[in-house]
Amino acid sequence: MENIQNFQILWFVLIFILFTVYALLDGFDLGIAILLPFLGGTKEEKDTLIASIGPVWDGNEVWLITGGGALFAAFPHAYATAFSGFYLAMMLVLLALIFRAVSMEFRANDPARAGLWEKALIGGSALAALLFGVALGNVIYGVPLTGQMEYAGSFFTLLRPVPLLFGLTGLAAVCLQGACWAVMKTEGALQERSFKAVKKLLWINAITAVIYFLVLVVTFPRLSSNILFYVAVWLTYAGLIALYYSLGRKNDTAPFAESSLSFIGLFLAAGALQFPNLITASNNPQFSLTIYNSSTGLYTLQVMAVIALIGMPVVIGYTVFVYRLFKGKARTDNHY
Amino acid sequence: MDALLLARMQFAFTIGFHFLFPAMTLGTALIILISETLYLVKKDDTYRRITDFLARLLGLIFVVGAATGIVMEFSFGTNWSQYSRAVGDIFGPILAAEGVIAFFLESVFIGVLIFGRNRVSPIVYWVAALLVFIGGHLSAFWIVVANSWMQTPAGYEINAVGKIMLTSFSAAVFNPSTVARFLHTVLATWVVSAVMVCGIAGYYVRKGQHGETARTMLKLGIILFAITPLLQLGAAHGHAIQVINTQPVKAAAMEGHFHTTRGANIYVVGFVDEANEKTYGIYIPKGLSFLYNFDFNSEIKGLKEAPKENWPPVNLVFQSYHIMVALGMIFIALGLLGAWLLWTGKLYTAKWYLMGLPFLIPLPHLAHETGWITAEVGRQPWIIYGLMKTAAGASVVVSAGELIFSLLMFSAVYLLLFVIFVLLFVKIVKQGPATS
Incomplete structure (x- = not known):
């Protein structure tokens, strides 16, 4: 049975990748929506975004x-x-995701209430981005658990300073993703405004990332001997520094990749700290949910690995194809 | 009110609402694929206008389906955590496969369908229509697999510590009810969209709007409306036989059949007196036995084969099932009537028929919702038929107060979504297909 451990580790890594790619990709969608009132001056500009x-x-x-x-x-x-x-936090996540999803379509088809749907889009996106970070912060920082693997805290347990810091760090990173996407996809005055937003968000991210990494290493001293933590810090700051120079050259495509790199650094630090835990128990380390005590059987993990390793390359292939179809500056000529 | 009942109400409400939208998505994707194929072959702009119009509707339908669908994926963890712990080995990979194999495909290419008309060649656009169709139906397949496994579990064993372990993925996926349920469900969604398109196009034709585009759309719709309910009759029959064979208690509840008998009756309409264990109504003598294997004297198991605590709410299952069947018969009749009018060249001038079509739009939804109630309430008191009770599957840490909050939240949000959806749907229909 020792070989089940390999699959448990593989699945930790694969789920880490799935959530990281989600953060990078939906990150710019959420970021664009959150920045809508700051970047979009006119209705046409909002439409373009x-x-x-x-x-x-x-x-x-x-x-x-x-x-x-x-x-x-x-x-x-x-x-x-x-x-x-x-x-209750999950119900808020759902509420946020529902409104951010329907509000774009409703806004396009319902001009009379477009302002209302814009608010729903902005609010839903901001709340979702914040809550994802808070949730991740809680499972890493630790929550009280029972010996039967059940949560023993309340809604307010989730709102402690360290998880909230994760939330704010994530929110800042998502906004930077959105601003860099806007720089790539827009032109003229809108792009100028997006460049300025990237610059501000670059400094905000530099600060939130410092606090994030410091709080992590002070709270969890074991990180100081983890090589991946240093790689993570390096990735985040390499991304942000490269972004600084891209801004100077008014490069409109590199910032998105550089912002993504810095976001990956934030995730890598979290993943390196958390392994092999999934949900850390704050009251008794014995109660923590780990990849070893929480997994399904070997056969299920193997079947899933086959599906993922065949299916995901195909998914990535056609996703890249469709992104290429829509590459270049955004157009509002059809539908929206 | 106790937490278990609230959790069940919330699941029933949220999935019942969600189901409205994928049901429209699948059939609409089919009609788009047909129309776009005809456009590619005939180079007739009429078909392009139909595709573009339906793609606009699909954009609205899909987004509400996706927004309410994510609630379902969360709900197994939030509300049914003990179930999730027990079946992670089997139910988890099925949901994950749905994401990897199906939902990615549908979601990525629906962007091309809605935004790509002026960006891609007609061939690439057609491929996108095909992949949205395939992605949507694969998605339905995996969701039906998940549901079917709860009805007729297979491909598992219970290990020494009482945990359900997967032993054969293919046996779990192709469990005894998967294929029958998949055909029945998909055909139901095709009927939904056939009737939807007939209702919209019938309205245009009667009002004299959109000329050739409206008539062509109506013709497409009527052909599908004539064919799909007939195909459904066959699929429904196959599914019913499978239920009698694999879930005899549910089958008995569907007909209010208490005692195992040879020559069991089938009811047209009726009422089940659960307290006195009697069923009243108009019935065809020995009809159920005949339909089972074309032998008037075949044996059909009754509810009494199982202890009463393992019966579902019999009258609710009976009534849901009979409403669904009655609606199915009505669709067959009205679809064939439409085909006859089309055949004799009277369709576009038959005002009385055209006037009725828009009012039919909600009825296939009523049929698939009652069909779903039959399937899921009929499964009670089990969450996994014969293996795990629903009461054992609920989350232990979620309080009744939290459930009241979430149920109120979903009620308010879904009511809002429904009202806005209907308003915008009607608005898009009134704008109609492009004129050039």
């Missing part, structure tokens, strides 16, 4: 759905404990 994510956001959200499905399939106890334990 929304058109830049219109054809791709729903595919991007499937990374979350598949990540959730993979968590259920590989580590059902972690899925069950977190989703039922964080019940």
Whole structure:
């Protein structure tokens, strides 16, 4: 049975990748929506910004759905404990995701209430981006668990300073993703404004990332001997520094890749810290949900590995194909 | 009110609402594929206008389906955590496969269908229509697999510590009810969209709007409306036989059949008196036995084969099932009537028929919702038929108060979504297909 450990580790890595790619891709959708009131001066500019994510956001959200499905399939106890334990927070996540999804379509078809749907889009996107970080912060920082793997805290347990810091760090990174996407997909005055937003967000991210990494290493001293933590810090700051120079050259495509790199660094630090835990127990380390005590059987993990290793390259292939179809500056000539 | 009942109400409400939208998505994707294929072959702009119009509707339908669908994926963890812990080995990979194999495909290419007309060649656009059709139907397949496994579990064993372990993925996927349920469900969605397109196009034709585009759309719709309910009759029959064979208690509840008998009756309409274990109504003598294997004296198991605590709410299952069947018969009749009018060249001037078509739009939804109630309420008190009770599957840490909050939240949000959806749907229909 020792070979089940290899599959448990493989699935930790695959789920980490699914959630990271989700954050990078849906990150720019959410970021564009959050920045809508700051970047979009006129209705036409707002239309352009929304058109830049219109054809791709729903595919991007499937990374979350598949990540959730993979968590259920590989580590059902972690899925069950977190989703039922964080019940009210999960309901808020759903509320946010519902409104951000329907509001773009409703806004396009319902001009009379376009302002209202814009508010729903902005609010839903900001709340979702914030809550994802808070949720990740909680499972890493630790929550009280029972010996039967059940959550023993309340809704307010989730709102402690360290998880909230994760939320704010994530929100800042998502906004930077959105601003860099806007720089790539827009032109003229709108692009100028987006460049300025990237510059501001670059400094905000530099600060939130410093605090994030410092809090992590102070709270969890074991990180200081983890090589991946240093790689993570290096990735984040390499991304941000490269972004600084791209801004100087007014390069409109590199910033998105550089912002993504810095976001990957944030995730890598979290993943390196968390392994092999899935949900850390704050009251008793024995109660933590790990990849070893929460997984499904070897056969299920193997079947899933086959599906993922055949299916995901195909998914990535046609996703790249469709992104290439819509590459270049966003157009509002049809539908939205 | 106790938490279990609230959790069940929430699941029934959220999935019942969600189901409205994928049901429209699948059939609409089929009609788009047909129309776009005809456009490619005949180079007639009429078909392009039909595709573009339906793609606009599909954009609205799909987004509400996707937004309410993510609630379902969360709900197994949030509300049914003990179930999730027990079946992660089997149910989890099925949901994950749905994401990897199906939902990615549908979601990525629906962007091309809605935004790509002026960006891609007609061939690439057609491929996108095909992939949205395939992705949507694969998605339905995996969801039906998940549901079927709860009805007729297979490909598993229970290990020494009482945990359900997967032993054969293919046996779990192709469990005894998967194929029958998939055909029945997909055909139901095709009927939904056939009737939807007939209702819209019939309205245009009667009002004299959109000329050739409206008539062509109506013709497409009527042909599908004539064919799909007939195909459904066959699929429904196959599914009913499978239920009698694999879930005899559910089958008995569907007909209010208490005692195992040879020559069992089939009811046209009726009422089940559960307390006195009697069923009243108009019935065809020995009809059920005959339909089962074309032998008037074949044996059909009754509810009494199982202890009463393992019966579902019999009258609810009976009534849901009979409403669905009655609607199915009505669709067959009205679809064939439409085909006859088309054949004799009277369709476009038969005002009385055209006037009725828009009012039919909700009825296939009523049929698939009652069919779904039959299947899921008929499964009770089991969450996994014969293996795990629904009461054992609920989350243990979610309180009744939290459930009241979430149920109120979903009620308010879904009511809003429904109202806005209907308003915008009607608005897009009134704008109609492009004129040039």
